[in-house]
């Protein structure tokens with residue numbers, strides 16, 4: 462699916478990286494543990510997380526992840542958004558929980574890694 | 576090429592800045608994205624460990640044709656039982672560190688997986704010195 466589809470499925474809001482909404486994403490990974498994310502080998506992952514701090518953006522940067530979905534309306538700070546912009550990372554926020562976001566996206570074909 | 580950076584203990588808002596700078600550097604040297612990723616994941620884990628668990632330290636990075644040699648050195652408190660620390664899931668992370676999204680006890684095992692050669696010198700009360708060597712296949716350096 463495209464990031465545009467992701468936004469629609471979780472009724473999300475795009476905070477930065479609107480220009481990349483046509484990007485394809487095949488795999489999803491939901492975690493609040495950054496070292497867990499850092500073990501992933503695949504690229505083009507949608508990171509679904511409730512951890513809203515600089516380290517979430519940094520972890521995405523180090524793992525070559527270019528899209529993050531923040532759940533439960535966790536509002537990223539301006540610093541986080543600036544960091545994400547620099548790295549061409551798209552940030553989407555949704556009111557849905559991690560469980561609901563993952564469920565909806567899985568149902569629509571986003572693949573798990575494990 | 577030889578570069579060094581200071582790492583400040585407890586400074587989570589800046590944790591990852593060094594890894595980010597070195598990532599930019601490696602990309603400029605046209606090192607393959609697979610090599611860049613494993614080097615940077617290992618370095619970032621080590622950088623965060625210095626921020627999270629130590630009194631502060633430095634990153635010393637030497638990039639040569641066909642290899643990158645990165646050392647992460649801090650001033651203590653050292654790791655009392657390294658074998659235990661290398662075990663997946665073992666962590667002494669504080670609540671503050673966990674709130675930052677770390678403390679799964681996967682950093683050191685993750686470093687081992689991503690390095691070609693890894694050597695760690697540490698002792699309780701002393702410093703921790705991590706030496707990571709990566710063989711790199713491409714690059715213009």
Ligand SMILES: Nc1ncnc2c1ncn2[C@@H]1O[C@H](COP(=O)(O)OP(=O)(O)OP(=O)(O)O)[C@@H](O)[C@H]1O
Nearest residue numbers: 496624628660666667668677678679680681682683
């Ligand atoms: N530089 C260091 N100085 C002192 N102790 C360290 C250092 N690095 C790691 N440790 C110790 O080793 C343990 C395991 O480290 P490791 O990186 O594997 O896990 P973590 O940092 O606790 O969690 P994670 O890396 O998964 O976020 C740490 O909890 C800490 O007790």
Ligand SMILES: [Mg+2]
Nearest residue numbers: 620624682683
């Ligand atoms: Mg760690």
